Amino acid sequence: MEDLLRIIATAAGVFAGTNVDDLIVLAVLFLSARASGKPRPWQVWVGQYTGIAALVVVSAIAALGLTIIPDQWVGLLGLVPLGLGVRGLVGAIRSRGDEEPLAPAVASGLLSVVGITVANGADNISVYTPMFRTIGVTASLVTVAVFAVGVAVWCLAGSWLGSRRTVVNVIERYGHWIVPGVFMLIGAVIVIESGVLAQLA
Secondary structure (H helix, E strand, C coil): CHHHHHHHHHHHHHHHHHCHHHHHHHHHHHHHHHHHCCCCHHHHHHHHHHHHHHHHHHHHHHHHHHHHCCHHHHHHHHHHHHHHHHHHHHHHHHCCCCCCCCCCCCCCCHHHHHHHHHHHHHHHHHHHHHHHHHHCHHHHHHHHHHHHHHHHHHHHHHHHHCCCHHHHHHHHHHHHHHHHHHHHHHHHHHHHHHCHHHHHC
């Protein structure tokens, strides 16, 4: 039971951490739905589920391809999200003085919502792939179930945020700091828990 709770907690943390920026996109989409009727709310929900599912499937296939890599070296894949996090942090530091607002997501229907979701979450593959490769089939299935619940929570939160512009402004202001930090943390955890550092020593 403890293991199950740990897997659920880890999966929830990974989903939330890798999709913080997606909250902004969802909020903008729901704002657009309220203001212009496009995209429709159901299209946002279905598009989000389809996009996240596509990212998970690609990550799972990539993880299967990694079976040729010895287990003790898989942890080095954690350097990918770690590197992306460092790059994002450097970018955030360089753009500190910029007052340019986040470009709004433009979507008019289901396909465009799917496209935005995939494009916005493409870098998540670098986190999901080594995770699926290292946690095993049972934990992966639990993780996918948690992600499915997470999408619903994110859509509800995005709809709520979309009706409160001040909250969206806060996320826009600090999201570019939070996301790189989470990526670096996830990457570090993958590297440390894999035991690859002991192999290199």
